[in-house]
Amino acid sequence: MVNNSTTRDLILDKIREVELPRAEHPLVDGVLAGAIEYADTLGTFVESAELVGARVHFCNTDNVVDIWRDVCNEFGTGKTANVAIRGLDDDDLTDDNPHSASELVVYGTSGMLGVAENAAIWVSDRAIKHRVSLCLTQHLVLQIDAKAIVNNMHEAYAKLQDVRDDYGVFISGPSKTADIEQSLVIGAHGARTLDIIVVEG
Amino acid sequence: MGKGHPTAARAFVENRERAQWHDTALWFVREKRDKQAASLPEWELLRETASSIKRHAQSQLADYLVQFEHAANANGAVVHWANTTRELNEIVTKLLQSVGATDVVKSKSMLTEECHLNEHLAKQGIDVVDTDLGERIVQMRNERPSHIVLPAIHTKKEEVGELFHEQLGTEKGATDPQYLTEAARQHLREKFLNADAAITGVNFAIAETGGIVVCTNEGNADIGVSLPKMHIACMGLEKLIPKLSDLSVFTRLLARSATGQSITTYTSHFHKPRRGGELHVVILNNGRTELRAEPEIRDALHCIRCGACMNTCPVYRRSGGHSYNTTVPGPIGSVLNPSMDPKQHNSLPFACSLCGSCSDVCPVQIPLHHQLLTIRHSVKEAGGLARSKRLSMRLASMVFKRPWLYKLSAGLGKCAVRLTPRFIKYSRLNVWGKGRELPPTPRGSFRKWYDKNGGSRGK
Amino acid sequence: MSVGLFIPCYVDQLYPKVGIATVRVLDALGVEHDFPDAQTCCGQPMANTGCFEDAVPLAQRFVEIFSQYEYVVAPSGSCVAMVRHHFDQLIPDTPGLAELKSKTYELCEFIHDVLQPESLDVAFDKQVGLHQSCHGLRELRLGSCSERMSGGENKIRNVLERVNGIRFSSLKRADECCGFGGTFAVSEDAVSVMMGEDRLRDHLEAGTEVLTAGDVSCLMHLEGIIKRHKHPIEVMHVSEILAGGA
Numbered sequence: 072m073v074n075n076s077t078t079r080d081l082i083l084d085k086i087r088e089v090e091l092p093r094a095e096h097p098l099v100d101g102v103l104a105g106a107i108e109y110a111d112t113l114g115t116f117v118e119s120a121e122l123v124g125a126r127v128h129f130c131n132t133d134n135v136v137d138i139w140r141d142v143c144n145e146f147g148t149g150k151t152a153n154v155a156i157r158g159l160d161d162d163d164l165t166d167d168n169p170h171s172a173s174e175l176v177v178y179g180t181s182g183m184l185g186v187a188e189n190a191a192i193w194v195s196d197r198a199i200k201h202r203v204s205l206c207l208t209q210h211l212v213l214q215i216d217a218k219a220i221v222n223n224m225h226e227a228y229a230k231l232q233d234v235r236d237d238y239g240v241f242i243s244g245p246s247k248t249a250d251i252e253q254s255l256v257i258g259a260h261g262a263r264t265l266d267i268i269v270v271e272g
Numbered sequence: 273m274g275k276g277h278p279t280a281a282r283a284f285v286e287n288r289e290r291a292q293w294h295d296t297a298l299w300f301v302r303e304k305r306d307k308q309a310a311s312l313p314e315w316e317l318l319r320e321t322a323s324s325i326k327r328h329a330q331s332q333l334a335d336y337l338v339q340f341e342h343a344a345n346a347n348g349a350v351v352h353w354a355n356t357t358r359e360l361n362e363i364v365t366k367l368l369q370s371v372g373a374t375d376v377v378k379s380k381s382m383l384t385e386e387c388h389l390n391e392h393l394a395k396q397g398i399d400v401v402d403t404d405l406g407e408r409i410v411q412m413r414n415e416r417p418s419h420i421v422l423p424a425i426h427t428k429k430e431e432v433g434e435l436f437h438e439q440l441g442t443e444k445g446a447t448d449p450q451y452l453t454e455a456a457r458q459h460l461r462e463k464f465l466n467a468d469a470a471i472t473g474v475n476f477a478i479a480e481t482g483g484i485v486v487c488t489n490e491g492n493a494d495i496g497v498s499l500p501k502m503h504i505a506c507m508g509l510e511k512l513i514p515k516l517s518d519l520s521v522f523t524r525l526l527a528r529s530a531t532g533q534s535i536t537t538y539t540s541h542f543h544k545p546r547r548g549g550e551l552h553v554v555i556l557n558n559g560r561t562e563l564r565a566e567p568e569i570r571d572a573l574h575c576i577r578c579g580a581c582m583n584t585c586p587v588y589r590r591s592g593g594h595s596y597n598t599t600v601p602g603p604i605g606s607v608l609n610p611s612m613d614p615k616q617h618n619s620l621p622f623a624c625s626l627c628g629s630c631s632d633v634c635p636v637q638i639p640l641h642h643q644l645l646t647i648r649h650s651v652k653e654a655g656g657l658a659r660s661k662r663l664s665m666r667l668a669s670m671v672f673k674r675p676w677l678y679k680l681s682a683g684l685g686k687c688a689v690r691l692t693p694r695f696i697k698y699s700r701l702n703v704w705g706k707g708r709e710l711p712p713t714p715r716g717s718f719r720k721w722y723d724k725n726g727g728s729r730g731k
Numbered sequence: 732m733s734v735g736l737f738i739p740c741y742v743d744q745l746y747p748k749v750g751i752a753t754v755r756v757l758d759a760l761g762v763e764h765d766f767p768d769a770q771t772c773c774g775q776p777m778a779n780t781g782c783f784e785d786a787v788p789l790a791q792r793f794v795e796i797f798s799q800y801e802y803v804v805a806p807s808g809s810c811v812a813m814v815r816h817h818f819d820q821l822i823p824d825t826p827g828l829a830e831l832k833s834k835t836y837e838l839c840e841f842i843h844d845v846l847q848p849e850s851l852d853v854a855f856d857k858q859v860g861l862h863q864s865c866h867g868l869r870e871l872r873l874g875s876c877s878e879r880m881s882g883g884e885n886k887i888r889n890v891l892e893r894v895n896g897i898r899f900s901s902l903k904r905a906d907e908c909c910g911f912g913g914t915f916a917v918s919e920d921a922v923s924v925m926m927g928e929d930r931l932r933d934h935l936e937a938g939t940e941v942l943t944a945g946d947v948s949c950l951m952h953l954e955g956i957i958k959r960h961k962h963p964i965e966v967m968h969v970s971e972i973l974a975g976g977a
Contacts, residue, residue: 278918281921313880625926629865647781668785673792708955708958
């Protein structure tokens with residue numbers, strides 16, 4: 072096999088040989104002036120979430136446990152796990168093998184922020200035992216704080232600028248596909264459903 | 273030189289009903305894109321910004337690649353470099369062999385298609401399962417994808433039903449997409465759980481942080497890479513963007529342009545391998561540096577592989593992705609492939625009516641229809657244009673340089689057409705006449721009329 | 732003002748009535764014009780086939796012939812687009828080119844931007860299906876295309892709207908290409924004809940009685956299909972409608 076550092080240098084040399092005209096980076100501090108802002112950010116988030124097939128629940132910290140219990144009951148008896156949800160005691164998977172997540176019927180965790188324009192919720196692997204829990208579970212529950220909802224992706228990434236998660240994912244709705252004659256099917260490989268618990272106050 | 277697009281397109285159009293169905297399906301995706309674009313007052317600003325970010329990134333590509341490599345290494349990822357597709361295949365093979373992997377899952381990666389990676393690995397006794405539903409369907413059909421985002425857009429649900437019945441044991445005659453998708457879910461879940469390693473593509477690589485971003489709707493990339501210990505991410509060197517905050521622009525454009533969604537279900541940012549795992553990033557050149565050296569064509573490297581140009585192209589919709597005989601078809605494919613091999617792909621830049629719709633939907637403002645015109649010239653220079661065409665253009669140019677000759681030949685030509693009986697005029701040799709009547713051949717001309725009636729002042 | 736008439740070769744020879752209508756329209760608007768007889772072709776067919784070298788002498792001739800006029804007006808969006816957008820690639824740094832580009836107009840664009848008449852004093856009572864020729868739309872930006880979200884009015888439609896009583900068809904696809912595309916019409920005739928047939932079906936379902944466009948090339952292709960299928964649609968160039976539809 073070719074020595075990788077010579078290939079690296081070969082490629083970099085080929086690039087450096089060709090000088091392109093100077094082109095400035097267009098954004099200052101990553102800000103896009105004129106990006107959309109909503110009069111009702113929270114309301115728009117809910118609209119976006121419902122559009123992508125998620126369900127949204129509102130409550131205080133004290134009531135989170137009720138919603139969690141209702142969702143778990145709805146999806147029958149089976150393995151559930153949760154971590155880092157406001158108002159709930161942690162009960163994450165303990166087995167070191169990520170394959171243990173394959174038994175999950177309901178998995179719940181919290182998101183750092185939500186984005187109104189597309190209902191994306193940022194979830195990282197900081198608190199969770201296995202990254203794969205987020206998509207191997209049949210049903211997913213994500214809790215976010217109402218005040219952690221921003222208008223658009225620019226605001227979202229500004230908040231993430233100094234956050235360095237090993238793995239982080241924007242999750243918008245349950246998994247889906249339209250690969251069979253463009254018919255939308257909710258529930259592809261990842262979670263079949265998404266319940267969002269928005270905690271106010 | 274291959275059989276060429278026209279022959280394949282003709283066959284596609286022959287089944288008019290099916291061609292109409294394909295056209296309608298893709299136009300529907302274009303319309304969804306329009307709705308999303310219209311919902312953002314800053315849409316055109318986003319496109320301009322994305323284009324500028326890419327232009328800037330390309331202008332300092334070497335520095336950003338080095339920055340990316342350092343940051344990725346610091347995160348515990350390993351960066352590999354491949355100048356050719358063969359080198360990439362060898363690197364991936366060696367990595368997989370190092371963990372004794374024989375069963376591999378792969379999420380959508382046009383780059384690995386470009387390298388024919390699956391075939392290469394199969395020869396080494398390594399089985400690759402494509403886990404994106406559309407990709408899995410074409411894999412099971414032993415076909416190449418016909419669209420870079422909607423790989424199985426050319427298949428009907430009856431055909432998928434038949435395929436799944438044969439290979440997955442679903443009910444005969446079942447066509448309900450929900451039912452079929454559930455069957456695929458179960459089938460692929462097993463593959464995920466038994467995989468020894470996972471391969472993904474890369475939508476964006478971030479120089480600032482050394483991270484890579486993978487976007488899916490199905491969640492197949494995330495499941496795939498988070499179970500086995502090895503994640504190999506393959507990327508073209510043009511996928512680099514400078515900063516994390518740049519992602520805000522691209523994530524707002526990508527899904528809207530590709531499928532008419534505001535964002536993909538999963539936009540996954542991989543910085544470090546999972547506990548106990550390995551993350552490898554393989555950077556491929558395969559002629560991209562040569563493309564970058566061409567001033568008229570280099571903007572094609574800005575491509576974020578959204579497929580919007582395909583959805584909007586009236587020719588692609590009516591001829592299908594397979595008619596291009598390339599990994600990436602459609603307008604962008606007709607720029608990239610003939611740039612690399614003008615003789616092999618000589619018909620592609622001409623599979624275009626120069627309508628310009630592609631350039632106007634491209635989220636990064638690649639001037640595709642202008643590039644296609646430039647590539648026509650490159651194809652001609654490389655000897656890819658039929659001799660008869662070159663000669664007729666040379667002849668026409670000579671005639672048009674001499675007004676007297678132009679007037680004479682036009683007059684004679686029209687006279688000849690007027691005198692020719694219909695059965696000869698519309699013989700098989702008259703390609704125009706296959707589907708249309710010839711234009712009129714009036715006696716006289718505008719210039720004759722103007723000379724008599726229009727009043728020539730001065731010259 | 733002195734206007735040099737730029738009449739594409741195929742209009743000159745095959746559709747002289749379009750050139751004649753153009754003259755009548757300009758006469759009615761009091762425009763002094765001239766037709767330099769030395770003109771033949773702008774070189775578009777050669778350039779579009781990739782034969783740039785064959786187009787170069789024609790582009791050069793064009794600049795020489797038309798430089799003397801205050802304006803150059805053509806009843807053709809694609810030929811004007813050739814001059815304004817593609818001559819740079821063929822004959823860069825040619826003296827007089829920059830100036831020529833700035834004064835070369837498509838007919839409706841000229842009426843809309845330069846002449847700006849209060850009214851046109853003509854009437855038309857048939858339902859008009861306006862086909863948006865691609866070069867005029869996406870190269871000259873004569874209107875806002877459906878792909879872009881940049882607004883802006885449609886110059887051709889705006890000028891036609893000054894015709895008394897004119898009614899327009901409402902199409903399912905506002906600006907899809909007709910399928911002519913130059914040599915594409917022959918080299919990819921299967922797709923080209925299907926595209927044309929699809930456009931016409933849209934017009935038939937919308938009730939179009941007269942199909943019109945800014946480019947005769949589109950109309951030549953669509954009329955060919957109309958005649959083959961004997962569709963009940965008449966074809967007229969915009970200049971003919973503006974000249975009173977006679």
